[in-house]
Amino acid sequence: MALAAKLQLRQSQSLVMTPQLMQSIRLLQLTHLELERFIDEEIERNPFLERAEPPEDAAGEPPRKEPDERETPASEDWFETDAPASAETMSDRLDTSLENLFPDDPGTTEAPGPGLADQWTDSWTSSPGNGSAAMPQGYDMEAMAAAATTLRDHVGEQIALAFHDPALRLIAAELADNLDNAGYLQADMAEIAERLGADRAAMAKALAVCQTFEPTGIFARDLGECLALQLVARDRFDPAMQALVAHLDLLAKRNFQSLKRLCGVDEEDLLDMLAEIRALDPRPGMVFSDGGSEPVIADIEVRAAADGTWAVELNPETLPRVLVDQSYFTHVSATAKQQADKDFLAECLQSANWLVRSLDQRAKTILKVASEIVRRQDAFLVHGVRHLKPLNLKAVADAIGMHESTVSRVTANKYMLTPRGVFELRYFFTAAIASSEGGEAHSSEAVRDRIRQLVDEETAADVLSDDAIVDMLKAGGIDIARRTVAKYREAMAIPSSVQRRREKRALAGAGR
Structure with a gap:
């Protein structure tokens, strides 16, 4: 059989993941903050992209638009879309954890009263007759307020006053660097001693002084020690209370009979001791929390319509507004002489247009998925959680003609504001x-x-x-x-x- 080279023409179909397609898929699962950061990066990289603020009405407030409204100036295309924030879950295991021993404790404490910035803002806005000039538009008074004091800063000030020996001060500073947000010491004392070349006596002395700092209970190495420090400060760490703190596992199991026997008290005294325990702060360091957690922002708003149905809309406050400046492209491309420059400008314009289309498609997809969820969970919105219906991703995907993976990406970290509260879209899939x-x-x-x-x-x-x-x-x-x-x-x-x-x-x- 002779071997010969020849040409053949074949037709075939294949799915190619282009960079633009990968970008569109990625945009579906981005949260609100992640989308904002992504758009900022694209604006910095692409000269034809920019943000646009909505026009203000006569009262100075931006008009609230329906989600499907679009403005298209003669030389510009602009678009709105949205994304949410994330949320966290809690451990549900029964043990001697803080959540089990302190079920009513939210883990955080309320911030103190209004700060200096709030007082100044009130004086500017509520006292127009004090002879002062009006505050300039866009002036951020909060920028003049001092930064919030952190737990490390607060402890550092106490270390400077409590220690005169440089060696002990160095040990205390090292211990302070190993405090977590709740005020617990997350470090191996032997390892720190070896690294600093300090003996056990010096380590114990420095730790004992640090455990007297405010807020009471910091520098504890576990929950029992944290509670013991607070009870000592209240002069309530008697033998019965010592036995109770030493057996927190029995308290977590509600084994009150064993606790009464170990503490040597009757039922009434035990209940008083439990009340004292619950009055303590299991996370003393959280009073200095910087509140870095992001608030949940609803991407979809659901409200009752006049005809008895549900109106499903995208939240206009979370829609970033992106402009593609066609006039600037026309001006710059007319002055480009080199072919490489023309190719760069064309690529930037193509990328900008693709981003706008991707954002538009993202908004439409979110709205389509949310509308189908609302349609299927109508009984929940009317009557409550008892009428929540079983639902899976495939049922929604088949109803709206999309792939199941697309619905999964859309429902990740997206939130819906309903008359019954704010719920993550995944909540409706049970x-x-x-x-x-x-x-x-x-x-x-x-x-x-x-x-x-x-x-x-x-x-x-x-x-x-x-x-x-x-x-x-x-x-x-x-x-x-x-x-x-x-x-x-x-x-x-x-x-x-x-x-x-x-x-x-x-x-x-x-x-x-």
Whole structure:
């Protein structure tokens, strides 16, 4: 068989991930702040992109536009779109963690009263007759306020006053550098001593002085030591309280009988001691928190329409406005002489137009997904969480004609403002629990809410076991296994029936 070279023409189809397509996919899952940073980088890189502020009306306030409105000046194209912030979750395990021992403690403390900037702002705005000139437009008085004092700064000032020995001051400074935001010492004392060449006595002396600093409880190495420092400062660290602090694991399990025996007190004294423990601050360093967490910004707004339906709109306050300056491109390209310059300008214009189209497509996709979620969860918006329906990504994707991965990216870190509050879009996607009567399945979130209600209605004489909860749910038409009830109960940080019975009996005894 002879070998010969020849030409053949073939047709084939393939999906190619171009840089522009990858950018569009990436934009779908960006949060509001990430999108703002991305646009700022593109504006800095591309001379034909710029931000545009909405025109102000006569009263000086920007007009509120409908989400689908667009303005297209003669020489410019401009666009609006949006993105949200993230949120955090909490641990749901039963142990001696702060969340379990201090369930009512939010982990943060309120900031003190209005600062200097707030007072100055009030004096400028509320006292027009004081002879002072009006504050200039756009003048940021908050920029003149001093930076907030951090925990490290506060401790550093106390170290400078408390230590006269340079060696001890160096050790204390090293310990302060290892404080976390809650004020706990997260360091190995032996490692620090070896690195600084200090002996154990000097380390212990420096730590003992640091543990007397304000706020009381900082430089503790665990929760028990933090509580002990605060009790010592209150002169309440007697032998009974020492035994209680030494057995926080029993307190987490609500084993009050064992605690009474170990502390040598009766039930009334134990309840008083527990009240003292709960009055302490398990995170003393959080008073200096800089509040760096970002607020949740809703990307979609849902409100009742006049015709009885739901109006779903993009939040106009989160829509960045981007301009493509066509006139500037025309002016600059006319003066370009080199072919390389012309190619660069054409590439910049193409990139700018693609970004605008990508942002437009992102906004439309978010709105389409949100509208389908609202349509399917209409009963939740009207009646509450008990009427939340099971929903998965594939059902929404099939309904709007998109791929499941696209819906997954859209719902990541996006939030919806509804008449019932602000919810992450992922909240509306829940697993299905079968109905015992063969009817419509129940949402797992609705089942969790039902379990929570049953537990809240318990009395000290009638605490429900997991099996009893299963029977009550099945009587209500929910077919659920006992292990699923236990899993949901633990996820909501609800103790077991034995622990709940101990706590309710103790509380009932305190009320007599």
